[in-house]
Amino acid sequence: xxxxVQKYGGTSVxxxxxxxxxxxxxxxxxxxxxxxxxxxxxxxxxxxxxxxLAEDLGGxxxxxxxxxVLVSTGEQKTIALLAMAIHGLGKSARSFTGAQMGMRTDxxxxxxxxxxxxxxxxxxxxxxxxxxxxxxxxxxxxGGNITTLGRGGSDxxxxxxxxxxxxxxxxxxxxxxxxxxxxxxxxxxxxKLERISYNEMIEMASLGAKVLQTxxxxxxxxxxxxxxVRSSFKPDEGTWVVPEEEIMEGLFVSGVTYNRDEAKIRxxxxxxxxxxxxxxxxxxxxxxxxxxVIIQNLAQDGTTDVTFTVQKGDYRxxxxxxxxxxxxxxxxxxxxxxxxxxxxxVGLGMKDHAGVASRMFEVLAEKxxxxxxxxxxxxxxxxxxxxxxxxxxxxxLHAAFIEVGAAEPVVEN
Amino acid sequence: xxxxVQKYGGTSVxxxxxxxxxxxxxxxxxxxxxxxxxxxxxxxxxxxxxxxLAEDLGGxxxxxxxxxVLVSTGEQKTIALLAMAIHGLGKSARSFTGAQMGMRTDxxxxxxxxxxxxxxxxxxxxxxxxxxxxxxxxxxxxGGNITTLGRGGSDxxxxxxxxxxxxxxxxxxxxxxxxxxxxxxxxxxxxKLERISYNEMIEMASLGAKVLQTxxxxxxxxxxxxxxVRSSFKPDEGTWVVPEEEIMEGLFVSGVTYNRDEAKIRxxxxxxxxxxxxxxxxxxxxxxxxxxVIIQNLAQDGTTDVTFTVQKGDYRxxxxxxxxxxxxxxxxxxxxxxxxxxxxxVGLGMKDHAGVASRMFEVLAEKxxxxxxxxxxxxxxxxxxxxxxxxxxxxxLHAAFIEVGAAEPVVEN
Numbered sequence: 001x002x003x004x005v006q007k008y009g010g011t012s013v014x015x016x017x018x019x020x021x022x023x024x025x026x027x028x029x030x031x032x033x034x035x036x037x038x039x040x041x042x043x044x045x046x047x048x049x050x051x052x053l054a055e056d057l058g059g060x061x062x063x064x065x066x067x068x069v070l071v072s073t074g075e076q077k078t079i080a081l082l083a084m085a086i087h088g089l090g091k092s093a094r095s096f097t098g099a100q101m102g103m104r105t106d107x108x109x110x111x112x113x114x115x116x117x118x119x120x121x122x123x124x125x126x127x128x129x130x131x132x133x134x135x136x137x138x139x140x141x142x143g144g145n146i147t148t149l150g151r152g153g154s155d156x157x158x159x160x161x162x163x164x165x166x167x168x169x170x171x172x173x174x175x176x177x178x179x180x181x182x183x184x185x186x187x188x189x190x191x192k193l194e195r196i197s198y199n200e201m202i203e204m205a206s207l208g209a210k211v212l213q214t215x216x217x218x219x220x221x222x223x224x225x226x227x228x229v230r231s232s233f234k235p236d237e238g239t240w241v242v243p244e245e246e247i248m249e250g251l252f253v254s255g256v257t258y259n260r261d262e263a264k265i266r267x268x269x270x271x272x273x274x275x276x277x278x279x280x281x282x283x284x285x286x287x288x289x290x291x292x293v294i295i296q297n298l299a300q301d302g303t304t305d306v307t308f309t310v311q312k313g314d315y316r317x318x319x320x321x322x323x324x325x326x327x328x329x330x331x332x333x334x335x336x337x338x339x340x341x342x343x344x345x346v347g348l349g350m351k352d353h354a355g356v357a358s359r360m361f362e363v364l365a366e367k368x369x370x371x372x373x374x375x376x377x378x379x380x381x382x383x384x385x386x387x388x389x390x391x392x393x394x395x396x397l398h399a400a401f402i403e404v405g406a407a408e409p410v411v412e413n
Numbered sequence: 414x415x416x417x418v419q420k421y422g423g424t425s426v427x428x429x430x431x432x433x434x435x436x437x438x439x440x441x442x443x444x445x446x447x448x449x450x451x452x453x454x455x456x457x458x459x460x461x462x463x464x465x466l467a468e469d470l471g472g473x474x475x476x477x478x479x480x481x482v483l484v485s486t487g488e489q490k491t492i493a494l495l496a497m498a499i500h501g502l503g504k505s506a507r508s509f510t511g512a513q514m515g516m517r518t519d520x521x522x523x524x525x526x527x528x529x530x531x532x533x534x535x536x537x538x539x540x541x542x543x544x545x546x547x548x549x550x551x552x553x554x555x556g557g558n559i560t561t562l563g564r565g566g567s568d569x570x571x572x573x574x575x576x577x578x579x580x581x582x583x584x585x586x587x588x589x590x591x592x593x594x595x596x597x598x599x600x601x602x603x604x605k606l607e608r609i610s611y612n613e614m615i616e617m618a619s620l621g622a623k624v625l626q627t628x629x630x631x632x633x634x635x636x637x638x639x640x641x642v643r644s645s646f647k648p649d650e651g652t653w654v655v656p657e658e659e660i661m662e663g664l665f666v667s668g669v670t671y672n673r674d675e676a677k678i679r680x681x682x683x684x685x686x687x688x689x690x691x692x693x694x695x696x697x698x699x700x701x702x703x704x705x706v707i708i709q710n711l712a713q714d715g716t717t718d719v720t721f722t723v724q725k726g727d728y729r730x731x732x733x734x735x736x737x738x739x740x741x742x743x744x745x746x747x748x749x750x751x752x753x754x755x756x757x758x759v760g761l762g763m764k765d766h767a768g769v770a771s772r773m774f775e776v777l778a779e780k781x782x783x784x785x786x787x788x789x790x791x792x793x794x795x796x797x798x799x800x801x802x803x804x805x806x807x808x809x810l811h812a813a814f815i816e817v818g819a820a821e822p823v824v825e826n
Contacts, residue, residue: 016469050490056429058497066500069508070493073486077463080483084471087479095482099512100557144513 001033002168003126007136007158010044011175012232013078016085019043022232023085025173026131030091037122037132037165039158040082042074050074064109068138068148072098075135075154083133093131096122098138098146103157105139111150112139114157117164126165134161152213159216163223170220171228172212178229178238179204179211182256186391187398193254194237197244200254201227203346203380217241244348252349253356253401258394259342260387262292263315264372265308265322269332272304279329280306283321289314293342293375293384303332307373309384312338340372341390344382345397357381363400369393414446415581416539420549420571423457424588425645426491429498432456435645436498438586439544443504450535450545450578452571453495455487463487477522481551481561485511488548488567496546506544509535511551511559516570518552524563525552527570530577539578547574565626572629576636583633584641585625591642591651592617592624595669599804600811606667607650610657613667614640616759616793630654657761665762666769666814671807672755673800675705676728677785678721678735682745685717692742693719696734702727706755706788706797716745720786722797725751753785754803757795758810769814770794776813782806 006026013019022038030036042050050071054062062070079095086093102118125132136154139147149156155172162170179201182190196204198221205214211229220227220241230238270276277296284291293309310318315338322334350356357374360381364371369392373384385393419439426432435451443449455463463484467475475483492508499506515531538545549567552560562569568585575583592614595603609617611634618627624642633640633654643651683689690709697704706722723731728751735747763769770787773794777784782805786797798806 016466019470053429053490053494054497057432057494057501059501062497063500066493066496066506066508069496069510070490073489073493076486076489077466077483080479080486081466081470083479083482084467084475087476088470088472093479095479097482097559146510 001035003035003037003165004029005037005039005158005162005165005167005170006173007039007154007170008041008173008232009154009175010041010047012173013040013082014044016081019078019081020085020088023082023089025232026082027086027089027091030131035126037126037134037161037167038082039134039136039154039161040075040078041136041154042071043078046074046077047071065145068109068146071148072135072138072146075137079133079135083131086131086133091131092129093133094125095133095135097135099140099144101132101134101161103139103160105141105147105149107141107143107145107147109145109147112141112147114139114149114160117160119161119164119166122161122165152215155213155216156219159219159223159225159227162225163219167225169226169228171230172216173230173232174211175232176211177231177234177236179241179255181254181402182394182398183258186258186394187256189398189403191402193239195240195242195247196254197247197348198241199244199379200346200348201241203344203377204255204257212241247348253345253347254349255346256394256397256402257344257346258390259344260390261312262309262340262342262384263312263318263338264336264340264384265310265315265318266335267306267322267326267329267331268335269299269303270306270326270329272298272302276304276329277306280322280325281308283325284310284318287317287321289318289321293373293382295373295375309340309342309373339387340384341387341393342382342384343390343393343397344380345401346380347401348379350381351378359400360397363396364393367392367396369396414448416448416450416578417442418450418452418571418575418578418580418583419586420452420567420583421454421586421645422567422588423454423460425586426453426495427457429494432491432494433498433501436495436502438645439495440499440502440504443544448539450539450547450574450580451495452547452549452567452574453488453491454549454567455484456491459487459490460484478558481522481559485548485551485559485561488550492546492548496544499544499546504544505542506546507538508546508548509538510548512553512557514547514574516552516573518554518560518562520554520556520558520560522558522560525554525560527552527562527573530573532574532577532579535574535578565628568626568629569632572632572636572638572640575638576632580638582639582641584643585629586643586645587624588645589624590644590647590649592654592668594667594815595807595811596671599671599807600669602811602816604815606652608653608655608660609667610660610761611654612657612792613759613761614654616757616790617668617670625654660761666758666760668759669807669811669815670757670759671803672757673803674725675722675753675755675797676725676731676751677749677753677797678723678728678731679748680719680735680739680742680744681748682712682716683719683739683742685711685715689717689742690719693735693738694721696738697723697731700730700734702731702734706786706795708786708788722753722755722786752800753797754800754806755795755797756803756806756810757793758814759793760814761792763794764791772813773810776809777806780805780809782809 083093105112136157184190227241496506496508518525549570597603640654
């Protein structure tokens with residue numbers, strides 16, 4: 001008998017029939033002898049409706065405290081309806097709002113961080129043989145104010161609850177079969193991974209795979225909660241996200257990802273003195289702009305170029321700041337390019353095989369794809385290329401690293 | 414500087430523009446130098462939507478605990494939106510759910526009774542110069558479970574809060590101008606009352622005037638909270654509902670009301686022995702049927718007739734019970750009539766003037782209206798007549814008791 005947390009997103013609870021299906025799936029799991037706590041999101045569309053109302057009445061930046069009071073009603077509706085559906089099937093269930101389950105957070109409205117969870121309240125309901133039906137995404141601060149966790153909050157709630165109650169697994173139900181080696185719309189040969197490590201998953205998630213939010217995977221890694229990403233619509237196993245040591249023989253490269261939502265800015269011909277980077281990135285950070293790739297190279301004349309990428313939504317503001325700062329620090333010019341893509345390969349296997357990066361560059365060169373920027377970490381290599389070449393690059397890399405098969409390294413140094 | 418509770422119903426907060434209007438009205442009151450706490454209902458239509466979802470997922474009797482979790486989201490939405498609207502007008506406001514304001518109730522889900530309110534939380538927000546925006550209709554029990562107060566709950570919340578914080582007045586905003594002497598759709602000469610006593614208001618409310626729920630008026634009377642029933646759409650004064658001793662010279666009769674939602678049942682020819690009434694009304698009460706008028710008269714042959722009225726919705730069940738009981742106690746027959754109306758006159762003035770009832774019967778006789786049942790209390794006289802004669806009766810009584818004018822008794826004994 002296992003202790004299982006199941007998390008269902010907005011699409012899975014999008015209408016009454018889907019909520020009934022979730023109720024059945026939860027009860028089927030319980031019928032196998034498990035104790036089940038379910039974490040749910042707002043019904044799909046609900047949050048958008050609430051946000052539109054907030055913007056109508058509160059303007060483009062509604063009061064954050066009241067925004068949280070408003071949007072938290074979305075999950076509250078779902079928990080009540082799912083609990084009713086379970087009762088309707090003759091079983092017992094009890095719903096929990098963030099406050100009722102003792103999900104304590106800090107006071108950072110709309111992006112609160114979890115401080116603690118009162119596991120005993122959930123466990124006592126499970127011990128009675130009931131299903132605990134829990135609102136994701138929401139908590140309360142020490143003053144009893146309603147808070148929300150921001151983007152990916154429901155996944156994070158589910159993982160945090162799984163950690164707090166000592167669950168054997170946190171199952172994340174989604175509309176895909178699991179974590180795939182690449183985007184199947186671009187790479188028809190993309191296939192489901194059976195297992196992937198937390199760190200690979202974090203890289204995959206932050207590089208553009210949309211299955212799980214990075215934040216929830218970090219949380220799972222920190223507390224050692226096994227995640228199981230699986231389909232809401234099929235009974236099949238999905239992908240297990242587990243500690244690295246549990247992956248005996250993984251794929252050499254687990255995934256090929258891409259992100260077309262970034263833009264590139266280059267501050268050219270800056271005198272290379274200490275503090276230049278800080279003068280550029282300080283103002284960007286103060287403006288709340290998140291910088292992704294940063295590359296700096298020294299030219300022969302003793303000046304330096306600083307190149308970085310930002311989200312496309314921040315592109316215009318970032319250029320303005322770069323121009324302003326560039327003037328102050330004596331930059332020769334500011335170049336910018338919106339038509340770029342970041343393509344990455346991710347895999348635990350590359351830790352021990354330095355040849356992976358060079359093999360990646362070879363594959364791209366064979367396709368005539370020019371690399372603008374390179375950024376690497378222990379388990380990933382990212383390149384920035386022209387946006388128009390995204391599909392060619394992803395397809396070639398998937399073929400070279402994944403379709404050739406299995407756990408064998410494709411290159412050796 | 415006064416301390417004012419304002420209560421706005423679902424129609425007054427029915428869409429974003431109306432919520433903005435409420436925000437302006439609240440701030441206009443504050444700008445006059447008053448401290449203002451606002452109690453709001455769910456946006457009109459919202460509760461029906463939620464109830465439909467509950468019935469879809471929970472069947473005709475959804476789990477009451479979860480029902481309260483669900484429907485309480487309606488008011489929670491409104492408080493957030495109204496607080497945002499006030500912020501949007503450059504002023505400060507803070508919303509309170511039932512839990513956040515410390516509205517403690519018993520555990521009777523969907524019809525909870527208020528136990529206590531933590532006034533300090535609201536007062537501290539008011540003392541900072543903010544508007545307190547409070548969800549009506551909802552509270553929490555000692556276990557932190559969300560409860561709702563049932564029908565008329567928002568009015569009751571508002572009055573209870575006014576009592577707890579020691580407000581000078583509880584203003585009930587509605588879509589009519591105040592409390593009228595009769596239904597203006599039936600009696601064009603109906604006019605707004607300036608003042609009315611709690612007890613008159615309770616009789617008026619329970620007899621069919623829909624402005625205020627009886628329960629909230631009883632609450633106001635118990636704690637001596639002055640109510641001011643006024644229009645959401647006009648700035649004019651409405652009707653004050655106050656203790657009897659504050660009405661120096663009221664109308665002799667304050668209102669003429671009618672109720673066409675009752676039906677009459679007569680249990681005929683029962684032997685007049687002690688306990689007969691209990692044998693009839695016990696089973697009705699156990700079935701949850703509320704009996705209104707009860708009349709018993711002894712016939713010359715030593716048998717008795719027991720006649721009573723029930724809500725039309727309970728009519729069929731009440732007849733079944735009457736037939737069953739009638740058989741057991743040897744009743745000669747059960748008569749029943751759905752086509753009746755109860756017409757009443759209400760007024761403090763009649764306490765001291767026994768002639769009011771007989772004048773009422775005279776007025777009806779002059780119009781050829783037959784009286785089937787009579788029931789009286791200290792400040793009201795009700796008659797049951799044929800439903801088809803409702804309008805004739807109400808119009809004639811309004812003309813005789815109210816249009817003749819002023820505070821002068823129209824009859825003297």
